Amino acid sequence: MAGRPVIAIAGLACETSTFTPSRTLAPAFHPRRDAAVIEKYAFLHPETPLADAADWRGALIGHALPGGVVTRAAFEELADEITTRLSNIVASTPRLDGLWFDIHGAMCVEELDDVEAELLRRVRAIVGLDVIVSASMDLHGNVSRELAHQTDLITCYRMAPHEDVMETKERACRNLVELIAKQPSAGPRVRPFKAWIPIPILLPGEQTSTRVEPAKHIYAAVPGVEAMEGVIDAAIWVGYAWADEPRNRAIVMATGWDKAVVSTGAEKLAKLFWDSHADFVFVAPTGTYKECLDTALASSARPYFVSDSGDNPTAGGSGDMTWGLTKLLDRPEFKEPSGPTVIYASVPGPKAIDTAVNAGVGATVTVTAGAEVDDIHSGPITMTGRVHSIKHGDRDAVVEVVLQVGSVFAILTKLRKPYHKEHDFTDLNLKPRSADIVIVKIGYLEPELYNMAADWMMALTPGGVDQNLIRLGHHRIRRPMWPFDKNFEKEVNLRTRLISFSHEPLAGPDE
Structure with missing residues (x-):
């Protein structure tokens, strides 16, 4: 691809409990716009390798302190500004090559489910379906099949507590730049395979800290899968336990160029996770x-x-x-x-x-x-x-x-x-x-x-x-789900679901 690629940055992040009466309003996101978006991330500052590799354009990012459900009005206000700013970026450049989707993954909005996928649908309507999208997330986020479908690359933290936040975001951007570099000058985009595996586990972060077993050895296996020939990235999402939506559960994903290797790597991580499902304990007395x-x-x-x-x-x-x-x-x-x-x-x-x-x-x-x-x-x-x-x-x-x-x-x-x-x-x-x-x-x-x-x-x-999830009263999550259910009559399906990007809406159940 000739010249430096143009990459936009947009996203909203807020970890929201559906079990608290509080509500999150637009100012809580402390929105950053334009150059202030770039300023937030040292790895995009001038004279860094990533800054030299692309022309980064900040649209709007907002990171709110975790809290109650985001009001519909707040989401619409911020989402509208994101799409407007992205429209301006698209109009100002001959070609937009990529988008870094900077999200958390556990945001709930009044009257909407799977809101990160909804936001990306709106973004795609503005930037186009040929734009390569890389998402970075919290490991306590949720990856629905639809969100996996709409992204080209997707990754998350590998530590809880999250001591690798910036490392993860930089990895998402680096993988994005490298994927854009593989694109032909004309014709359809070249996109990696995505292996997506849902796991029927929903646990609080305090039982899945990577400081202790079994999460310690489960997450320790991620770099090994990522290092496999033909794999770009591997990730494990614990999911977010304090929201009551069908998407809330653990997810494993791997992306890469070799379909068989990506599938094998994802299934290895999923098996590690499920084999330990009854072993998770609190990180402290x-x-x-x-x-x-x-x-x-x-x-x-x-x-x-x-x-x-x-x-x-x-x-x-x-x-x-x-x-x-x-x-x-x-x-x-x-x-x-x-x-x-x-x-x-x-x-x-x-x-x-x-x-x-x-x-x-x-x-x-x-x-x-x-x-x-x-x-x-x-x-x-x-x-x-x-x-x-x-x-x-x-x-x-x-x-x-x-x-x-x-x-x-x-x-x-x-x-x-x-x-x-x-x-x-x-x-x-x-x-x-x-x-x-x-x-x-x-x-x-x-x-x-x-x-x-x-x-x-x-x-x-x-x-x-x-922390006692049972007494909260979830009623919309998928069942059976550990630890809400202890007996699984059917064998848990830990086989890869390959998700390819297409210009058609995703058909079929989120399974």
Whole structure:
């Protein structure tokens, strides 16, 4: 192909729970446009190999903090802007060669199923069917047969926690550039074979972390398949457990030029996954919230971390449940300032923030926070405490306040925020390494927290991302599905379904 190829970038990403009452609006995606899209990714900056290999054109990308279902109006607003911007890119160049589809894969939108495939259908209507599309995804995303059909290349993270985010996105772009280079100057596009295998397993990420077995050895096999002659990429999707759509399940895919090798590689990974389906366990010791607090108090390990997992805002929880903080403040051990030092992150409360900011650091205030969105398990919490610190300007929280109530340092926010980094605490004049107990709304600990924790447990607390999937009430997922069903009367079909790109809509069931 003569000259540098022109490649557009577009996509929306939001991991959304259908079991939380919260809703995600358009501003939550923090959209990036034009050059700001390129700026986000260091591997596309000037004088990098990929930047030199293609003319990259940013349309619009939006990455929202996980949460509740995206409103239809928000999706339509952002999707319309994506297609408009792509129309402008198409009009500005003699030929658009490729599209990097930058998505997560677990976004749910009101009144729509399989929304990433729906968005790509709209994109294809603008950019044309000859454009080569490479998608990068979270391994907790969902790959329907239709999404696999509409893409030419598709890959996902290979680590949970996701320490390989940028590596994955760069791989998707590198594979895209290499595939475009194989295209003839005239005539039909040359497209790889795609092996797609659905697996009837739906598990939370906390049971499928690549830190521990069996996910550790399953994902360790991916590079070996990718290295096979004739294979471009191999990927395993765990799927997203906290949404109730027919597409939600585990998926294995391999893409490449040798049909037999691609099929064999995909089937090898699928068999590894299914053979271990009954072996998945939580990444940490688990217990009720009370059991976790009792264990933390009895332990000499400091700091002792506890995951308040049911309202995890980075898995799709609303983040404003007060259940965990209420139970904590009810404990007699923490009533006095001389008690064990506990940090709790976090509960949103815009009015509480205003009161604390107006009063200032050192003031004693009475505030009410939380449960403005999710009051299913507990209502708003009223606390009296000393304002320990105030911080303005956070990207997610906007304003943060630490309120000391007895020996508990409760982080309150204007808007919900995940707490994954040590500086998230130290910026608030907190010392998590010196605390007795640190409680975070999270599932598995992110790397910095994991390295900081002397010990930890995961509390199986209620909420929109409850680790106990059975009690959530899925009714639209395909059945049988592990662990909802324990007995499979028919042998699970782990044979490759070869999916070829065509200009015709995909016919047949999503099986």
